[in-house]
Amino acid sequence: MxxxxxxxxxxxxxxxxxxxxxxxxxxxxxxxxxxxxxxxxxxxxxxxxxxxxxxxxxxxxxxxxxxSRPAAGLRLVDAAHRVLAEFGREPGAGRHGWPQASMFxxxxxxxxxxxxxxxxxxxxxxxxxxxxxxxxxxxxxxxxxxxxxxxxxxxxxxxxxxxxxxxxxxxxxxxxxxxxxDLGRPDRWLVADLRAPSPLPVWPGVHQVCDPARAATFMPVSGDRYRFEARLLPGETVSGLAGGLPRLLAPFGAADAEVVRCAEYVYRAQxxxxxxxxxxxxxxxxxxxxxxxxxxxxxxxxxxxxxxxxxxxxxxxxxxxxxxxxxxxxxxxxxxxxLVRLAALVGRLMTGGGAGAVPVRRAVLAAVVGVPALAAYATDSRTPPLRSGPLVDRRGRAGRRLAGALVPRARVRVDGRECRLDDVLGAGTAVVATASPGRVAVTAAGRRTEVDDVDGALTAWLGAGRARYAVVRPDRVVRAAG
Missing domain, CATH: 3.50.50.60 (FAD/NAD(P)-binding domain)
Structure with missing residues (x-):
């Protein structure tokens, strides 16, 4: 049967x-x-x-x-739309061979x-x-x-x-x-989807308005589409705020954009x-x-x-x-x-507090921008590794550094043909290990294949993790490293 x-x-x-x-x-x-x-x-x-x-x-x-299109990064602005901080992304591919973030x-x-x-x-x-x-x-x-x-x-x-x-x-x-x-309080927002016949004269990343009186977000999506979101105040309705949309959109050059849809969303942390x-x-x-x-x-x-x-x-x-x-x-x-708690926390840091939070936010962001490692973290697409468990062994220095996270989708060369590591890993569990300088061995489905590490990304990743090998699950999560 x-x-x-x-x-x-x-x-x-x-x-x-x-x-x-x-x-x-x-x-x-x-x-x-x-x-x-x-x-x-x-x-x-x-x-x-x-x-x-x-x-x-x-x-x-x-x-x-x-x-879709690559996302340029994040710009934080105050109530007067003065830039507090800008976290740009490199336009090229990230560690997985694609833009770190895409809008669609x-x-x-x-x-x-x-x-x-x-x-x-x-x-x-x-x-x-x-x-x-x-x-x-x-x-x-x-x-x-x-x-x-x-x-x-x-x-x-x-x-x-x-x-x-x-x-x-x-x-x-x-x-x-x-x-x-519940992991946080519900938050009511107006969400407006827009179209513009010609590209708007706006920075191509996400704009976050850090205004406790009217937190808002504006972002180019793809093609001629844009998204605007604004927090609704207690007792306020979408229909009541919709009449003021041109004024709210004007700082982004979108006052005359076509409003395709305007609705209330209740953002929940659950x-x-x-x-x-x-x-x-x-x-x-x-x-x-x-x-x-x-x-x-x-x-x-x-x-x-x-x-x-x-x-x-x-x-x-x-x-x-x-x-x-x-x-x-x-x-x-x-x-x-x-990640839900992180999203709620970031929301509070960027848009919460009263008037007293404004100078504090400005000072903190200035400090963050001044530390390149912290600034890079703001646009890093990596999420926290999975916790230790039957399928994630985070013991040892290499395990703590690599296990639970994704293996990079690095460029490799097999028999003169360049491809991505996922094409060699196959559908099951695989082992990635250092072989000789510039080469990495991949053992999958009982077969060992040596590949050229085209740009050194795999070797560098293993080295940064203090690892000689990594066991990779079918979902590309590292099960163990040592």
Whole structure:
């Protein structure tokens, strides 16, 4: 009898990426979504190069790059729009071979992912379909009760596992008994999406207005699109503030820009208290919600599915025990909480406090800009390493320096052909080790291959970690180093 499919609930960017990752590991996937087609409204606008590793393993990185643009960095300005600090990014590729940060229009990414889902063998997309029940079976698989939202017809689906990527109001989270835990207070913001017929005369990075009376953010997105956000004051409404938009947009040269959409968003700092029950797991906004200040909303979700897809595949195919799935919440929970707390903290530092905070903020930022290492940290795309656990060994000097973080997607040369390290690592666990000067040995799937370290990035990375070798997991996270 054939293996039942893994059911992925939610066909947004996180769910669609999960479906592609699972299918590329040979699993049948049933992808369900309540809506008949992707929403046309933009939400996420930023993605870093770490999270782009997930899109690369899903086979859509180059298509994403074609509809995005590199982010120039971050500029902090005061209430009068005088520059407090500017943290620019180098225009070229970072350690993973892509820009450290990219700006994009979410419907463009949704279109890329939906097209990939449709053309990928092994994925069945069913919309509009709503999950209304989950029942564990004796063999650890799951019965999923699904209602066709057009006809009202109900059917039971036998699933090898269920991955809930169904957003902030997740049905899957409710059905497995999870609750969101607050890590900070909700924050009401107006969000306006803009278009301009010609490029606006504005610095091409993100502008953060550090004004306690009216914190705001302005950023070029991609093409002719821009995003403006402003904190709503107590009792204030979007309709009440919308009339004053031209005045708020004028400092960015956008007073005459077309307002495509204007809505209220409540930014929350929350993480679920339960990531898994049996073979039902959570990812993306179903598991965590973050303020936008470090741009990790979508990135966190892509990390979730990149790190769980290979584990699900191993358990479903019987090559790993069920308790491998325990590591999903054990790894992703602390990482998500760390980044959500960081986003809330950065938001308070940049926009909080009263009038008394303004001179303090100015003095602190002047000190930060004067220390190059601190200034570089402001635009570094690296996130905290995963904690020690069954799949992350941070013992020893090399383990503490490298384990839990991503191996660089460095340039290598194999048999005269230049490629990226990921192309040599393969789909399973691999070992990267120093070989001879300028060369690194990669052992994957039982085969040892020596590669040229084209620009010395791998050798330098191992050297900085005081390591001779690193064990790399299928999700490109370093499991151990020594």
């Amino acid at each position: 054939s293996q039942p499919p893994v059911v992925v609930v939610g066909a947004g960017p996180v769910g669609a990426t999960a479906a592609l990752l699972l299918a590329r590991r040979g699993l049948a996937v049933l992808l369900l979504d309540r809506q008949p087609r992707p929403p046309a409204v933009p939400r996420a606008v930023h993605l870093d190069d770490e999270a782009l590793r997930a899109l690369a393993d899903a086979g859509v990185a180059e298509e994403f790059l074609a509809v 229009h979410q419907p463009d990414l949704e279109a890329v992912l939906r097209a990939a889902v449709v053309r990928t063998p092994g994925i069945t997309l069913r919309t509009p379909a709503e999950v209304v029940g989950l029942t564990a079976r004796a063999d650890r698989s799951v019965t999923v009760a699904v209602v066709d939202r057009r006809t009202g017809e109900r059917a039971d689906v036998h699933a090898a596992a269920v991955l809930g990527c169904d957003g902030a109001h997740s049905t899957v989270r409710r059905l497995l008994g999870g609750r969101m835990r 993480v679920t208290d339960r990531w898994r029950r049996g073979r039902v797991l959570l990812a993306g906004d179903a598991a965590h919600l973050t303020p936008p200040f470090v741009g990790q909303g979508l990135g966190l979700g892509l990390r979730d599915v990149h790190q769980v897809a290979w584990k699900l595949a191993a358990v479903v195919t019987g090559t790993a025990p069920e308790d491998l799935l325990d590591t999903h919440g054990a790894e992703r929970g602390p990482h998500a909480r760390a």
